[in-house]
Amino acid sequence: MTDQSQQNPNDNDPLKGFMSQSEQSMLGQIRKLQHHFRSNVPAEIAQKSQGAFDVNLTPGERGTQSVDSPVSLLVYPQDPFVSDPEVRELPAEDVQPGLVNSRVRIKDSRHPVAQPDEDNNYLYWSGTPEFNQVNAFYYATLTLRTFEKFAHRRLGWAFTSPRLNIDPHAGDGTNALYNEDDRALGFFSFEFGGESFNTAQNADVVVHETAHAVMDGLRDLYNESFGMGPLAFHESFGDMAAVLVALHDDSLVWRLLQWTDGDLRVDNFVSEVAEHLVSTIKSLEEMQEIGERTVYLRNALNKFTDVPFDDMVYFPDKPGRTLGRESHNYSRLFTGAFYDLLVALYEYICEANGAKPRIAIHRARDLVGSLLVYAVELGPVGELTFADMARAFLTADVLLHSGKHTDIVASVFAARNILSEADATAHLETLRELPEIILPDYVDSALEAGIFLVETVQPALGLPDVEYTPMSAHRNQRGFAFLTYFTSRRIVLAGEQYGAFEGVAVDVFGGVTLAFNAAGRMVSALNRPVTDEDIRQVQVMTMDLIQHGLVTEQSVYGRGKVLSDEIRHDELPSVQPRLLYLNDLPTMEGGERFAKLVRVPVILDAVPPRRENFVEYLKGWAREER
Secondary structure (H helix, E strand, O other): OHHHHHHHOOOOOOOOOHHHHHHHHHHHHHHHHHHOOOOOOHHHHHHHHHOOOOOOOOOOOOOOOOOOOEEEEEHHHHHHOOOEEEEEEEEEHOOEOEEEEEOOOOOOOOOOOEEEEEEEEOOOOOOOHHHHHHHHHHHHHHHHHHHHHHOOOOOOOOOOOOEEEEEEEEOOOOOEEEEEOEEEEEEEEEOOOOOOEEEHHOHHHHHHHHHHHHHHHHHOOOOHOOOOOHHHHHHHHHHHHHHHOOOOOHHHHHHHHHHOOOOOOOOOOOOOOOOOHHHHOOOOOHHHOOOOOOOOOEEOOOOOOOOHHHHOOHHHHOOOOOOOOHHHHHHHHHHHHHHHHHHHHHHHHHHHOOOHHHHHHHHHHHHHHHHHHHHEEEHHOOOOOOHHHHHHHHHHHHHOOOOOOOHHHHHHHHHHOOOOOOHHHHHHHHHHOOOOOOOOOOOOOOOHHHHHHHHHHHHHOOOOOOOOEEEEEEEOOOOEEEEEEEEEEEEOOOHHHHHHOOHHHHHHHHEEEEEEEEOEEEEEEEOOOOOOOHHHHHHHHHHHHHHOOOOOOOOOOOOOEEEOOOOOHHHHOOOOOOOEEEEEEEEEOOOOEEEEEEEOOOEEEEEEOOOOOHHHHHHHHHHHOO
């Protein structure tokens, strides 16, 4: 195993004579990582961190409110199979001619971009390429703005460009994707029942893919991980986002309460994340390129409880009823817990405060949405388990609400076997025992953040003597400041079970997350190192991917060249390769060359067939509404 942190700083640095020993060490660490190639993820993250430190800059509002009238757009509230399009609005500053704003833009590979009418509105009817563009643009923008509201700050992407590109006609199939390298979302078209449909027409699908981009901006290393937890949480975040954005549509909230009679524990079109689209496309003949094993859009109203890692397989035989290690499948556990939390808070607000259901659901939505985003900000930067994220939810409630809802949060995660109530109590106790640490005003760069950690935080918290690389820092509009640092361990796959990939390197990530209140006092500190269990699980997950043929030499939309020669073509699951094989790459160590596995920078979400015919009762509901 190669430990990158053991390298010595550059002794010939001309600035050395002007710096303290701590400053020399931190500057040398930052500089040496900047010289890595793209294949070296720790180097790329360190490079990005140089512009990610603005902890002393308290952002104001997104901008002055436009005096122009809001722009009207015709969109599907949720799904093209359920009802006709409806008119929604966005602020004028969020819709410039050509479907572009400061954060997202339409770049259609097959059709000209829609233009506004004489009243500056986008009222295109479904069945046209322009409608697909408008629908994708509206829900991508709404998703970003929703999470910026919850985060109390402007959110960036995982790349330096301020804009995310959206291609509503990226190809054929029942797929949608987020591609970090192309800084883009892609949506695909398909035929069903003699009609043409497009995944950009489904609000849940657009929100899910946009949420991948939002999550990647919040925690860049989750999508680089080989572990089960980070990738599954990435998928869960997309489904949780779909629930939250749907609940921002007051028309859908009204219909939801009518349908359920105020009981959110009844199956409904919010908890069933795009299941009506999935149910409609139920013919295997129509779905040859997908395969039964992929579980994409999921029902948040489920009863899954956590099971030990070793009791699961990557692709279970009955994925609809069994948890597996594959990220889409395992994500359903956390999505279910999140929905339970939403319902529990909704019921609490109704019962304890006497709020009407329509008011209570809006308040519960904002409460759980803020808890989610703050939990991400407070949670691990690299490897994680769902228990880690449950603790982060508890921390978020302490910071935001003085622990008012921790009993509810703890009981929800305990019921899912994610975090026991005893562990929840122990975690809350650690928050009360934090040492008195004040964030200095001078921490406004990666260098200063590194020195602050080494000189102040590491001794006070008793952190291990390893090198932590500054990753990001920011302050939100509520005055909270967040600093993150990461560590990496390189492991080498050893054993014949890895086949042709024996001896190939893999990076695993850990790190530190710190949070400070508006007065500068530290209110949360999380050290989440790379554990031996993380290493073991990463090795098992990598072996799973190799044995299922999910390794490719090219990061393209198609399957690419599958390198495993132990699996016949007819045995391969029809899903996107998860790993990219990089051969003969230079390392930092004196020109030594090595081979490495990294994550494919594309998250492909495929819509599978489903047993349930959920669309039928939705169609019935839609007919009754008319």
